[in-house]
Amino acid sequence: MSRFTDALNEQISREFGASQQYVAIAVYYDSETLPQLAAHFYRQAVEERNHAMMIVQYLLDAGESIAIPGVGPPRTDFGDAADPVRVALDQERQVTEQIVGLAALAREEGDLVGEQFLHWFLQEQREEISSMSALLAVVERAQASNVLLVEEYLARAGGGEAEVGAPQAAGGAL
Ligand SMILES: [Fe+2]
Ligand SMILES: [Fe+2]
Numbered sequence: 001m002s003r004f005t006d007a008l009n010e011q012i013s014r015e016f017g018a019s020q021q022y023v024a025i026a027v028y029y030d031s032e033t034l035p036q037l038a039a040h041f042y043r044q045a046v047e048e049r050n051h052a053m054m055i056v057q058y059l060l061d062a063g064e065s066i067a068i069p070g071v072g073p074p075r076t077d078f079g080d081a082a083d084p085v086r087v088a089l090d091q092e093r094q095v096t097e098q099i100v101g102l103a104a105l106a107r108e109e110g111d112l113v114g115e116q117f118l119h120w121f122l123q124e125q126r127e128e129i130s131s132m133s134a135l136l137a138v139v140e141r142a143q144a145s146n147v148l149l150v151e152e153y154l155a156r157a158g159g160g161e162a163e164v165g166a167p168q169a170a171g172g173a174l
Contacts, residue, residue, distance in 0.1 A: 001064070001065060002064075002111070003105060003109065004102070004105050004106050004111050005059065005062075005065070007102055008058070008064075008102065008114075009059070009065075009066065009067060009069070010069075011055055011098060011102060012052050012055050012056060012066070012069060013071055014095065014098060015048050015052035015095075016049065016052045016071045017071040017072060017074070018051075018091055018095060019045045019046075019047075019048035019049040019052065020045075020074045021074040021075065021087065021088070021091060022041045022042075022044040022045035022048060022088070023041075023042070023045045023074070024074040024075065024076045025078075025084040025087065025088060026038045026041035026042040026044075026045060027076075028084055029081075034147065034148075034150070034151060035151070036150070036151040036152075036154035036155050037150060037151065037154060040135075040154050041084070041088075044088070050166075050173045050174060051121070051124075053171060053173070054166065054167040054169045054173075056068075056170040057167065057168050057169055057170040058117050058167060060170060062113075062114075080143065081147045081150070082136065082139045082140050085132065085135055085136045085139050086136060088132055089129070089132045089133060089136050092125065092128045092132050093129065095125060096122075096125040096126075096129060099118060099121045099122055100122070102118055102121075103115055103118040103119075103122060106118060117167060120167055135150075135154075
């Protein structure tokens with residue numbers, strides 16, 4: 001197995017881990033009766049799951065070996081309504097570094113197909129850091145007065161956007 005294939009297998013675990021963390025965050029908001037924030041993170045959880053399955057499909061297409069991994073427990077204790085978004089932004093920053101590392105490794109190994117596959121992920125990370133930073137700013141500002149303002153913000157922002165140009169997910173994207 002090439003180092004790149006190895007590293008992609010590790011990334012599957014991290015994407016599933018991110019998905020599980022977002023489920024934990026969504027459930028926290030649901031239990032706090034903040035349904036828009038909950039819905040936002042349930043959606044993010046599905047997106048992360050799809051990212052994992054895109055990598056699975058890529059490895060299937062490449063005829064490489066795949067071991068579906070377990071994930072560690074997510075954080076479930078949060079100090080206040082802004083805390084989960086801080087955890088989420090932190091996680092997205094880490095994932096961005098991991099994807100950059102993967103792309104650099106593909107380049108190092110002269111795997112241009114693998115490098116090209118990661119371009120969509122790099123763009124996705126840029127968008128996610130941007131939207132999560134915006135959400136954190138809104139939550140922190142609203143927290144001083146009324147957290148329900150965040151619910152309004154998300155209700156107006158609407159649901160997820162179509163993933164144009166996204167790699168195919170094994171079994172189909174959810
Ligand atoms: Fe992801
Ligand atoms: Fe993400």
